[in-house]
Amino acid sequence: MGTGLRSDQTVPFATVEGRANNPDPLRKVRFKDPDTGKTLVFLTNNLDLPALTIAKWYKLRWRVELFFKWIKGRLQIKAFYGTSANAVQTHVWVAICIYVLVAILKKELRLQLSLHTMLQILSVNVFEKVPLAELFMKAPLEMKEGNFHNQLNFNYI
DSSP: OOOOEEEEEEEOOSSHHHHHHOOSOEEEEEEEOTTTOOEEEEEESOOSSOHHHHHHHHHHHHHHHHHHHHHHHHSOOOSOSOOSHHHHHHHHHHHHHHHHHHHHHHHHHTOOSOHHHHHHHHHHOTTOOOOHHHHHHTSOHHHHHTOOTTSOOOOOO
């Protein structure tokens, strides 16, 4: 069984301006992902690590990127409040905890609402002193059914 590594090359910048600004060559690692069959090409300035390690690191980095994409999409994080590692980690952990708590609530109450809808209802009723079961049971009908017929349509095509 192969490793997936197709080539490991040292390449200079193609343009005169590129070579002037970056005199050190780059490393080009070509890797065929055995899971997807796709051929991936990675450029790096790390000339010391084995090529297979470079490919694996980029693959892991892509998984991290997908994780953050999932977090921003599912957990409704539009922007992070801080830029330090601790601030981002705290923000992500709080969002994950809220998401899991709402998922548990959905299961316990046997609700048909989507998690997204439940999070929306919670966000506009933060200061309401209403039991959660009652809050979700009296959700507007159009929210429960996903019927948004009186929403404005913007068709500029």
